Amino acid sequence: MAAHSKNVCFDEALGQDDALADGSESKPYKTLLFAHIQHPPTSAEGPQYLTRKKEAGADQGTGVSEVHQDWVPATKSALKKAANLLDQHKRKQAKGDELAIREKQEAAKRQQALDEAKKVHIQQDSSLPKAVKIRLNEKDPTVVKLRSGESAKDVDYSEGRGSRVRVTGRVHRLRAQKDVIFLTLQDGYGFLQVVLTGDLTKTYDAITMTLETSLEVFGEMWEVPPKQHAPDDRELHADYYTVIGKAAGDKEAITTRVSPDADPQTLYDNRHLVLRGENSSSVMKVRAALLRAFRQTYDEITPSCLEVTPPCMVQTQVEGGATLFAFDYYGQKAYLTQSSQLYLETCLPSLGNVFCVAPSFRAEKFQTRRHLSEYTHIEAELDFITFDDLLAHLELVMCRVVDIALANPQIAALVRELNPSFQVPERPFKRMKYADAIEWLREHDIRTGEGEPHHFGDDIAEAAERKMTDIINRPIFLTHFPVAIKAFYMKKDPTDERVTESVDCLMPGVGEIVGGSMRMDDYEELMEAYKRVEIDPAPYYWYADQRKYGTSPHGGYGLGLERFLAWMCGRYTVKECSLYPRFTGRCTP
Numbered sequence: 038m039a040a041h042s043k044n045v046c047f048d049e050a051l052g053q054d055d056a057l058a059d060g061s062e063s064k065p066y067k068t069l070l071f072a073h074i075q076h077p078p079t080s081a082e083g084p085q086y087l088t089r090k091k092e093a094g095a096d097q098g099t100g101v102s103e104v105h106q107d108w109v110p111a112t113k114s115a116l117k118k119a120a121n122l123l124d125q126h127k128r129k130q131a132k133g134d135e136l137a138i139r140e141k142q143e144a145a146k147r148q149q150a151l152d153e154a155k156k157v158h159i160q161q162d163s164s165l166p167k168a169v170k171i172r173l174n175e176k177d178p179t180v181v182k183l184r185s186g187e188s189a190k191d192v193d194y195s196e197g198r199g200s201r202v203r204v205t206g207r208v209h210r211l212r213a214q215k216d217v218i219f220l221t222l223q224d225g226y227g228f229l230q231v232v233l234t235g236d237l238t239k240t241y242d243a244i245t246m247t248l249e250t251s252l253e254v255f256g257e258m259w260e261v262p263p264k265q266h267a268p269d270d271r272e273l274h275a276d277y278y279t280v281i282g283k284a285a286g287d288k289e290a291i292t293t294r295v296s297p298d299a300d301p302q303t304l305y306d307n308r309h310l311v312l313r314g315e316n317s318s319s320v321m322k323v324r325a326a327l328l329r330a331f332r333q334t335y336d337e338i339t340p341s342c343l344e345v346t347p348p349c350m351v352q353t354q355v356e357g358g359a360t361l362f363a364f365d366y367y368g369q370k371a372y373l374t375q376s377s378q379l380y381l382e383t384c385l386p387s388l389g390n391v392f393c394v395a396p397s398f399r400a401e402k403f404q405t406r407r408h409l410s411e412y413t414h415i416e417a418e419l420d421f422i423t424f425d426d427l428l429a430h431l432e433l434v435m436c437r438v439v440d441i442a443l444a445n446p447q448i449a450a451l452v453r454e455l456n457p458s459f460q461v462p463e464r465p466f467k468r469m470k471y472a473d474a475i476e477w478l479r480e481h482d483i484r485t486g487e488g489e490p491h492h493f494g495d496d497i498a499e500a501a502e503r504k505m506t507d508i509i510n511r512p513i514f515l516t517h518f519p520v521a522i523k524a525f526y527m528k529k530d531p532t533d534e535r536v537t538e539s540v541d542c543l544m545p546g547v548g549e550i551v552g553g554s555m556r557m558d559d560y561e562e563l564m565e566a567y568k569r570v571e572i573d574p575a576p577y578y579w580y581a582d583q584r585k586y587g588t589s590p591h592g593g594y595g596l597g598l599e600r601f602l603a604w605m606c607g608r609y610t611v612k613e614c615s616l617y618p619r620f621t622g623r624c625t626p
Contacts, residue, residue, distance in 0.1 A: 045087065046062050046066070049067060073123045078120070086111040165201060168255045173204060173224045181200050204254050205252065222252065222254070229268060231272065242283075254275050326445060327598065328598070342389075343391050345380075345388065347377035349395065360401050375397055378593060382556060393417075413615075416594065417593050424555050439605070485501065502543060502549065516538075520537055552595055599615050
C-alpha cells in the first residue's frame with residue numbers, strides 16, 4: 038500500500054512506541070493508542086490508522102518462517118477502544134499538568150517564604166535573667182521553678198515565677214502549627230517539650246527545622262496547661278535559640294533512613310541511627326541498669342563474688358572446636374574465647390568466689406533470634422559448694438538483679454513501656470530433670486526437628502525447649518543432662534553416672550539464658566574426659582593443676598546478658614539487646 042500523509046502505521050510485533058518511530062511503514066508505532074497520541078483523530082477525514090499482523094507461512098527453504106501481511110485499516114472495535122484510552126490519557130495528562138502547575142506555584146510560594154524568613158533575625162535579650170544550664174531531666178525544685186496559670190505573654194520573667202534555663206539537645210519530635218512550633222528535645226538524659234512562638238517561628242532555621250537537629254534553647258519553664266500532655270508535664274517557653282548542627286532532611290531525613298517498615302538489614306546497616314529511637318535507647322538503658330545490678334548483687338550476697346578480668350585471646354577450647362574463631366597470634370594458633378570459665382576456676386583458691394563480665398565469641402552459623410557471634414557473658418565460679426548450693430545461688434542472683442533494677446523508678450518505667458506483661462519471677466523456680474522433660478515433651482507430642490518423638494539422649498532443640506517453657510510459663514531449672522551431650526568438664530551425678538550435675542535456666546519467651554554445672558574435681562576423671570572427647574590435655578596443664586594442688590567441689594555458670602535483657606524487655610530477638618550486634622554475616626557498622 039502506498040504511504041500518504043493521512044496514513045499512520047502501527048505494528049504490534051515490530052513497532053516502537055518511542056521517538057525512533059514516526060508512524061510510517063518503515064518506522065511504525067507499536068500500539069494504536071500511541072499512534073492516536075502522536076496523531077490524534079481531528080475529523081472524519083483525519084489520519085487513517087493502518088496495521089498488519091504476522092502469520093506463519095512456508096518459505097523456500099527447509100523450515101517455517103513468519104510472513105507479514107499487507108497494511109490494512111484498524112478495525113472499528115480497535116479504533117473505539119483506542120479512542121476511549123486516548124480520552125483517559127488526556128484526562129490523566131491534564132491532571133498531571135494541573136498538578137505540575139500547582140507544585141510549581143507551591144514551590145514558588147515556599148521559596149518566597151524562605152526568602153522572607155532569611156530576613157528575620159532573632160537576638161537574645163540581654164536584659165533577661167541569666168539562664169541556668171540544665172540537663173533535660175533536671176527536676177530539682179531549687180534549680181527549676183515551674184510557672185503555672187495564665188499570662189498575656191508567652192514569656193514573662195517580671196514576677197520571677199518560672200526559672201529561665203538554657204538547654205541543649207536534639208529534635209526528637211516536631212509539630213508545626215500556625216504561629217507556634219512544638220519541639221520535643223532529647224539529650225540522652227530526658228525529654229523536654231519546647232514551645233516556639235512569635236518571631237522564633239518565622240526564621241529560616243524554624244521553617245526548615247528537621248528531626249535530629251541539635252539546638253541550644255533559652256526560655257522559661259512552665260507547667261503544662263490542664264488537659265495537655267508533655268514529658269514530665271512541663272514545657273519550656275523559648276525566648277531565644279540557636280542551631281548547633283542542622284540535620285539532613287528530604288531524602289536523607291532520619292525517618293527515611295530508618296523507617297519502621299525498613300528491611301531488617303537496612304536497619305542493621307543504620308544501627309547508629311536506630312539507637313536514637315526511644316525503644317532502642319530504652320533497651321540500652323535497661324541493659325546498663327542490669328550490669329550495675331549484677332555487680333551490686335555479687336558484692337552484696339554472702340559469700341560475695343570478686344570481679345576479675347580474664348583474657349579474651351586463648352589457646353584452649355571450652356564448648357567445642359567447631360565454634361571457635363581462630364587467628365594467628367605471633368605465629369601461634371589462638372582463638373577468641375568461648376567462655377572465661379576455665380580461668381575463673383583458677384582464681385578460686387586465692388580469691389574465693391569470682392565473677393566476670395566479658396565478651397564471649399561463638400563461630401556458630403546460626404540464624405536464630407537468640408544467637409549472637411559476640412555476646413556479653415556474665416560468668417561466676419563458686420568454691421566448696423554442692424549442686425543444690427549452685428541452684429540456690431543462681432535463683433538468688435537472678436531475682437536480686439531484677440529487684441535492684443526495678444527499684445529504680447526510671448528503669449521500672451522503661452521496662453513497663455517495653456514489656457507491659459513482665460512479671461517478677463516467683464521463687465522457687467520449677468525444678469525439672471532432663472529425663473522428666475523428655476517424658477513431658479512426649480506426653481505433649483512436641484517432637485524433634487525431624488518430626489520424631491523425643492528420646493533420652495536427644496539434645497532438646499531450641500524450638501521444643503522454648504515451647505515447653507512457654508506452656509509451663511514460669512522459670513525452669515532444667516537439670517541432669519546426659520554426659521554425652523554436655524561439655525567434657527561437667528561432673529557426673531554420683532547417683533546416676535549417665536547424667537551430669539548440670540543446669541540450664543529457661544525463661545518464658547526466650548528459653549535458655551543460663552547454663553551451669555558442677556565441675557570435675559578429680560584429676561584422673563578429668564584426664565579420662567579429655568580422652569573421651571579426643572582433646573589433647575597438654576595445653577590445659579594449668580587447668581588440670583587445680584586438681585593437683587588442693588582440689589575442691591566447685592561449680593559455676595554463664596549467663597547471656599542479651600538473653601536476660603530480651604526476657605525482661607520483651608524483645609523478639611537478642612539482636613535488639615546488643616549495642617552493635619554481631620552475628621553470621623554481620624560485622625558492620
